[in-house]
Amino acid sequence: MAKIIECVPNFSEGIDKKKIEAIVDGVRKTEGVKLLDYSSDKDHNRSVVTFVGSPEGVLEAAFNLTKIASETIDMTLHHGEHPRMGAVDVIPFIPVSEVTMEECIEIANRLGERIGRELSIPVYLYEEAAKCEGRRNLADVRRGQYEGFFEKIKKEEWKPDFGPCVMNVKSGAVAVGARVPLVAFNVNLGTNNIDIANNIAKKVRFIGGGLRCVKAMGVKLQDRDIVQVSMNLVNYEKTAVYRAFEMVKMEAKRYGVPVVGSEVIGLTPMKALIDCAEYYLQIENFSMDQILENRISE
Amino acid sequence: MAKIIECVPNFSEGIDKKKIEAIVDGVRKTEGVKLLDYSSDKDHNRSVVTFVGSPEGVLEAAFNLTKIASETIDMTLHHGEHPRMGAVDVIPFIPVSEVTMEECIEIANRLGERIGRELSIPVYLYEEAAKCEGRRNLADVRRGQYEGFFEKIKKEEWKPDFGPCVMNVKSGAVAVGARVPLVAFNVNLGTNNIDIANNIAKKVRFIGGGLRCVKAMGVKLQDRDIVQVSMNLVNYEKTAVYRAFEMVKMEAKRYGVPVVGSEVIGLTPMKALIDCAEYYLQIENFSMDQILENRISE
Numbered sequence: 001m002a003k004i005i006e007c008v009p010n011f012s013e014g015i016d017k018k019k020i021e022a023i024v025d026g027v028r029k030t031e032g033v034k035l036l037d038y039s040s041d042k043d044h045n046r047s048v049v050t051f052v053g054s055p056e057g058v059l060e061a062a063f064n065l066t067k068i069a070s071e072t073i074d075m076t077l078h079h080g081e082h083p084r085m086g087a088v089d090v091i092p093f094i095p096v097s098e099v100t101m102e103e104c105i106e107i108a109n110r111l112g113e114r115i116g117r118e119l120s121i122p123v124y125l126y127e128e129a130a131k132c133e134g135r136r137n138l139a140d141v142r143r144g145q146y147e148g149f150f151e152k153i154k155k156e157e158w159k160p161d162f163g164p165c166v167m168n169v170k171s172g173a174v175a176v177g178a179r180v181p182l183v184a185f186n187v188n189l190g191t192n193n194i195d196i197a198n199n200i201a202k203k204v205r206f207i208g209g210g211l212r213c214v215k216a217m218g219v220k221l222q223d224r225d226i227v228q229v230s231m232n233l234v235n236y237e238k239t240a241v242y243r244a245f246e247m248v249k250m251e252a253k254r255y256g257v258p259v260v261g262s263e264v265i266g267l268t269p270m271k272a273l274i275d276c277a278e279y280y281l282q283i284e285n286f287s288m289d290q291i292l293e294n295r296i297s298e
Numbered sequence: 299m300a301k302i303i304e305c306v307p308n309f310s311e312g313i314d315k316k317k318i319e320a321i322v323d324g325v326r327k328t329e330g331v332k333l334l335d336y337s338s339d340k341d342h343n344r345s346v347v348t349f350v351g352s353p354e355g356v357l358e359a360a361f362n363l364t365k366i367a368s369e370t371i372d373m374t375l376h377h378g379e380h381p382r383m384g385a386v387d388v389i390p391f392i393p394v395s396e397v398t399m400e401e402c403i404e405i406a407n408r409l410g411e412r413i414g415r416e417l418s419i420p421v422y423l424y425e426e427a428a429k430c431e432g433r434r435n436l437a438d439v440r441r442g443q444y445e446g447f448f449e450k451i452k453k454e455e456w457k458p459d460f461g462p463c464v465m466n467v468k469s470g471a472v473a474v475g476a477r478v479p480l481v482a483f484n485v486n487l488g489t490n491n492i493d494i495a496n497n498i499a500k501k502v503r504f505i506g507g508g509l510r511c512v513k514a515m516g517v518k519l520q521d522r523d524i525v526q527v528s529m530n531l532v533n534y535e536k537t538a539v540y541r542a543f544e545m546v547k548m549e550a551k552r553y554g555v556p557v558v559g560s561e562v563i564g565l566t567p568m569k570a571l572i573d574c575a576e577y578y579l580q581i582e583n584f585s586m587d588q589i590l591e592n593r594i595s596e
Contacts, residue, residue, distance in 0.1 A: 004594065006590070034594070036593045037593075052594050096590065096594070241579065242578070245579050259580060260580075261581070261582040262579050262581050262582065263581060263584075264581055264584060266588065267588055267590045267593060268589065268590060269590050270568060270572075270589050270590065270591045270592075273571075273572050273575035273576075273579075273589075274568075274571050274572070274575070276574075276575040276578060276579055277539075277571035277574040277578075280540070280574060280575075281543050281560050281574055282558070282559045282560050283559070283560050283561060283562055284486075284559040284561050285561065286561075286562060290565055291565070291568050292304070292479065292565045292566060292568065293568045293591070294568075295334045295335075296302065296332070296334070296350050296395075297591075297595060
């Protein structure tokens with residue numbers, strides 16, 4: 001199997017189809033990468049692109065996308081509900097096959113250096129690529145957003161890792177990082193009481209004393225008149241999907257509320273779900289080599 | 299993704315390493331196929347080979363293996379615990395990717411015709427490739443075994459589908475077929491009472507009024523001093539792994555016996571386990587396209 005890295009850049013345009021296509025073309029037209037998915041949200045005025053490829057391929061595609069976005073998007077005119085600090089807001093690299101986290105961190109560094117030098121955009125390395133603990137969490141890096149960064153960037157502790165030490169007025173700043181794949185997993189409850197979903201979310205998530213690699217919030221599903229606990233499982237190898245699921249069920253019991261379903265949003269690594277089958281079926285000594293498709297692609 | 303068929307021939311030599319390697323070489327030396335696994339059992343005096351490839355590749359490899367086995371194995375001297383009717387006993391073709399069952403049936407027919415014509419071995423088509431209902435079940439086709447086939451083959455209803463209407467004394471007869479992938483799945487019980495495992499097996503399996511696509515028997519695990527319900531799930535899309543597992547648990551309850559674990563033997567299609575994760579996590583509207591690895595290999 002070849003070296004494959006996944007890259008999931010988020011950029012600050014979710015309305016103008018022509019601009020969105022022009023930016024995604026930066027990936028499409030790069031050799032050695034494969035565009036898997038892209039989707040835009042009008043309320044967030046933001047798009048998410050997913051592509052995979054060789055280390056050199058994803059580096060080149062991510063740069064091309066950033067270059068086009070920096071020419072196409074004007075952050076002085078941008079409005080949207082989702083927090084953001086730049087035209088391309090965040091670029092994570094994720095190891096998929098035959099690649100270590102260290103190699104993803106190296107690609108993040110090389111991309112950051114190039115964006116800083118060629119595009120004059122300040123770059124912050126985050127998550128596994130962070131140079132210090134205070135820049136590990138994306139929310140900490142992004143706090144203050146585009147508007148607040150003109151002041152924030154002047155502080156010594158927020159000196160960019162690459163690029164100029166002043167904001168790029170048109171393009172803002174960008175966070176480049178490396179992380180394990182995350183799984184977006186929502187659990188639907190048999191109630192329309194949003195307080196219950198919020199209370200369960202607080203108990204299950206890390207900051208509320210819950211599971212280490214879980215971020216969670218309550219969400220209302222208007223059309224179905226139910227609520228859900230919407231989670232990001234930021235490391236399914238440490239905090240497995242089944243553990244988050246069972247903990248939501250456990251907390252829901254106090255309200256006599258049943259779990260009526262769940263959903264996996266977007267893509268998930270195979271192993272995140274195979275781990276759940278292993279748990280519930282109590283399989284002993286299972287190896288991913290026993291998956292027929294894995295053996296074929298070896 | 300390319301057209302891929304899996305082929306799992308069983309041949310009647312499980313002791314002589316030199317002969318086994320010579321026969322497996324029939325697969326190794328064929329272009330367009332990939333040997334995934336082979337294992338031999340001395341008590342059964344029998345080997346199982348697993349390989350995948352293009353339709354033309356698996357046809358060629360299966361013929362090469364059969365030809366070498368027919369030259370290497372002398373059935374007049376064969377003894378072993380497992381029922382068998384020939385030097386190569388059974389050759390199933392299994393659709394894996396971008397291939398229909400009909401294409402596997404066609405390959406089974408072409409292989410059968412060639413084995414009959416070039417090697418003068420009587421051929422019976424079974425399972426999905428069977429020409430009549432009475433030949434669908436391998437156990438029915440093989441009943442009487444090698445020794446009994448000299449008489450059985452003379453009966454009008456057991457006229458071979460291809461090849462001569464008399465037994466090949468050295469090589470016996472062969473069953474060639476097409477089927478969905480099977481999952482070998484064993485559930486371990488917290489008891490050493492083999493009667494309990496046998497009773498549960500009888501309730502769970504098709505012939506005992508249980509699940510349609512389950513074959514099951516009780517087995518003693520001497521070294522762990524426990525028993526298990528050993529199952530072949532012959533169609534995991536119809537009878538899912540979780541359903542067989544939950545039914546074993548349910549029947550075990552009458553004896554107050556806990557399920558202490560389970561095992562998947564050999565290879566399993568990814569979907570057989572993903573279906574279980576979907577069930578236990580109550581995932582709504584999941585698509586196999588959401589598996590990252592599937593999207594990459596598309």
